[in-house]
Amino acid sequence: MKETYEAAPASRYKVGSIPLISILGTIGFAFMVFTIVEFLSQSAFGILASTAVVSWVTAGVLVVATLIYYYVISAVRKRAGIDLRWAFRAVPPE
Secondary structure (H helix, E strand, O other): OHHHHHHOHHHHOEEOOEEHHHHHHHHHHHHHHHHHHHHHHOOOOOOOOOOHHHHHHHHHHHHHHHHHHHHHHHHHHHHOOOOHHHHHOOOOOO
C-alpha cells in the first residue's frame, strides 16, 4: 500500500516531514467533529431547536444535493472516458 501512496502525485507535497494529505485530513476531520457537535448542541440551528423541522429539511437537502452532485460528476467523467466505479474497487494484489 505504501508503494501506491508514493506513486501518487499527492505524496510529493509535505510540510516538514508530514505529508500534506495527512494535515488536510486532520483539519477536515476536526472541522467535521466541530460541525457535528455544533449541530447537535446549538439550539439556534441544531436538532434541539423549536424549529427543528428546518434543520432536518436542511440536512435532507444537503444529502440529496450531494447525491445529485455525485451522479452528475459520474456522468460527466464517464462521458470523458473515466469510469469512477474503478475508484471503489479493491486494488488487485501484485
